[in-house]
Amino acid sequence: MxxxxxxxxxxxxxxxxxxxxxxxxxxxxxxxxxxxxxxxxxxxxxxxxxxxxxxKPDPEPSWPRFGGLAEIGFAALVMVIYAMALPELGFGISTAIAAAYITWRLETPPLKAIIAGVSISAGLYIVFRLILGLSLARGPLGF
Amino acid sequence: MDVLGSLLDGFAVALTFENLLLALIGCFLGTVMGALPGLGPSNGVAILIPLAFTMGLGATPAMILLTSVYYGAMYGGRISSILLNIPGDEPALMTTLDGYPMAQQGRAGEALALSGIASFFGAFFATWGLVFLAPLLVKVALLFGPAEYFALFTLAFATLGGIASRNQAKAAFAAALGIGIAMIGVDGQTGVPRFTFGEVHLYDGIDFLVAIVGLFALSEVFIFLEHRASGAHKGADQVKIGKIIPSWSLIKYCTPTMIRTTILGFVAGVLPGAGASLGSFISYSVEKRLVDRKGTFGTGDPRGVAAPEAGNNAAAGGALVPMLALGVPGSGTTAVLLAVLLALNITPGPLLFTQNPDVVWGLIAALFIGNFMLLLMNIPMVSLFVRVLMVPPRYLMPIVAMVSFVGIYGISGSSFDLLVMVGFGVLGWVLRKLDVPLVPVILGVLLGAAMEKNLRRALTISDGDWSTLVASPLSITLWVIAIVGFILPIVIGPMIRRRMAIRRKDEEGATVD
CATH class of the missing domain: 1.10.287 (Helix Hairpins)
Structure with missing residues (x-):
């Protein structure tokens, strides 16, 4: 089908x-x-x-249940919001939020997910901005 | 011999501090990505492309970095195959057959070391094959006119589904979708906008890097979200590695196997549409038929570990031959590498060897150097990579997603591109679910414009006479191969698939190398 x-x-x-x-x-x-x-x-x-x-259709693929589909939909939505928020909020804040969201949805307890999000954001900032000198989106706070 | 002279010049290019460092970084990152289940060579290279650009690397250093990742991923795939019975990437599937049983018998270290040596053997001699075969192919390619190139592109698309393709209609659909996406933007010949719907962002067309990172890297994140990262990483710490120095007698015992499978793998790599997965599959099955007299294959026979590893690494080298010499990649990862070259404003193909010999030979020399680095990394330091396997995907996947965003934003600085990338991520997830191969989509986005250009040039030369497409013996040959290559899988595909399915086939591994 x-x-x-x-x-x-x-x-x-x-x-x-x-x-x-x-x-x-x-x-x-x-x-x-x-x-x-x-x-x-x-x-x-x-x-x-x-x-x-x-x-001549192939056998039915195993679609996720409604929850799984919603999971993908929300993740895509978060990524879309992330893309639009990036020039407004800057790299640091938006990345921390988006990374924390994905980590949380991959079955990490909320507090740990927030810590992970902030560390991922900080880590990427250090590697890409401070070491490699890439231009990342700047927010009101300067990062 | 002028080939060896050029190779020496290449070593002069590759042996700078910067290039050696990049090769080292590339080999390391590649091995890590190969080892992690879910990140294969094509995803690994795709994620790192934006990095190479934003670092402002020139053509040679960028290619050295990314091909080192490619070779590294081919080495790394075996680690999780042997220790966890989960192939780190598609080509390493066959290594699970004898590698995991060896690990269960407490010979994991031996299996890792032996497969490292086999990988080195395959990759090293395949790189020699590349040195000698590519210039020969270039001589043939110089005979190509626009009509022959058009036929060659058709051949690449027709065979890309591969011998083991499940559904050729889906491969054709994927290719047409990719080429259709490539049509978006201003037409290069007449300057009129096509399929832009008045949207200014689309006049430039869709950047293929955006499409590649979205289709490969982001769709992987979605797949993980769907399955909630379930249990793929349990048990790495329980496996005893044992000694990691293989005995000479073991190496000697496996040498004939490695020689045979290197040749097989290299040939499989050079042929269009086969790639490393088929290289390792053919190597394993032929070797089983030839030497398995006591029925030990599948129960931890060292030769069963050496065969697929030498085969897939040799195929990886072989797949570079048509990519560099003709500009037509034979596999997913080489398609991604081709994208890098195009984005760096270097057109692969016969002219590459005369116009940018420093890029080609510097790259080849870097592959030789990278191979030795990989051998050193993969035998004495293998336990380092084993530890990487224990990073849970719930922390890894957000990093993959964020690095993709950073990279694309770093190139273009535009939110629009990020939105397009998310769109490709979702599209990639849906296509994988429906079992539509992603590699033809990528290849279509990449080569669609060149394919159309050659068609229109051929017809301009012939003043609109379509029979020019089949006017030379060379183009007729290419058309025949294309048609046979498209139809053959329909006939013998089910047979090969049934054999490959003897082992549990990872359903999600849709990014076939």
Whole structure:
């Protein structure tokens, strides 16, 4: 079933891709093939292979239960927030929070996870900023 | 001989303090990453790419660092195979068969030492193979025009699923997805934006480093979150290592095995789409058929440890041949290394040998030096790495995630790239669940633009006549190999898989080398 859904999404994606390819504005500079043909070929391969999974799906993979899916979803959400907060809060604070979250979710008691988060953040800051001289995001506190 | 002359020049490049230090760091980090279950050679190299860039390393030092990681990971994979019966990475799967039984008999130290020597043997002679074979392949590659290159790229995609591929449609899907992603951005030939939806960030296209780190490193973190890091690391401390000096008679006993499997592994590495996993698998099964008269393979036969280790390390060297000489990688890790070269503005392929001989030969010389470092690290100092195995993944995985973010942010300084990377991380997790191989996606993102460029150049030369793609005997040969390579796994794949499945196959190990 998963494969059929996946194949269905693939077919829709392929049709969308080919449709978008036909909308590409042609330029006055032109070669024999143009910018549209190759994407259309690729879109076709994408569509045909997706059609194959719809018709001949593999055995069902073991999806996690709802809790597992929520786990992945929240982790991705934390990472998205991390990416957006990085320029605002700076490297030190955001990294400590994000690392503590992931450590906590990997079954570490909360207090230990916070310590781990802070140490990971500090450790990376020392290695990357102080030793290697990389430019990390600066926050209001200067780190 | 001019090859040896070039190699000597290479040693002059490699033997600087900076390069030796980088090789040492690379070998050490590589062994650690190889040893840790879940981090294989391709993830290991992917995580360290941003580091190499942000340190502002030049092309040669960066390649020396990253290929040392690659070789190191190949050595390191055996440690957890032998001690824990968990392959540290995919190619080390076959080493569990005889390595773990040896450890249970209290001969863990011997198994570690012997496999270290076998790894050295395989890698050392494969590097010699690289020295002699790559320049020969370059001579062939100089005959390639755009049409032949297009056929060669198709061949690389068609065979990348590998002989043991489960579902060729999924491999094709993955490749098309990757190439499709590569189409995003301004078209290099006519200057028109494609698939950008008016988003300015997309005009530059999607950076393949972002895609690689997301697909390999972040998706690994998600896999661990899903399984909550369950019990993979128990018991490392209970294993007695025993003496770590193997007797001469044992080495002598295994030498014929090592010679045979080095050759097999090297050939498997050079062939497109095979890679180190197949190298170790073929080595083990052929050796079992040849010398296992008393049925001791699988119960702790030292030759069963030496065979896959020599095989996979030789394959690792072999896989560098098509990557350097043709610019078309044969395995996942070499695809990642290719990304590094492209990002450093160096185009691998025949011209690399004439335009940047210092990079090629410096790299090869560094591989020889790295091999000796690895031998020293992996035999007398092996207990150090055994201790690393005890770092629980719940502390390790957050570090992996954060290093990925730091690295990508360090290159571009843009939150948008980080968001794209998280997107690739989730995509990588879903694709792994659905058993879609990730390596073709990466290769597509990497090579899609070059593939299209060659197609369009070929057709511009022929003035729009598509038959130019099959006009030369060389391109016809490449097309035939591509078609056979795509269809063969459908016919004989189930057979090989059944044999590989005799041992529990790690379902999550979807980043096949």
């Amino acid at each position: 998963s494969d059929r859904v996946f194949g269905g999404i693939g077919v829709v994606l392929a049709i969308f891709f080919i449709w978008q390819a036909t909308l590409i504005q042609e330029s006055f500079i032109q070669d024999a093939v143009g910018p549209k043909v190759f994407p259309v070929i690729i879109g076709t391969v994408l569509g045909l292979s997706s059609l194959y999974f719809v018709l």
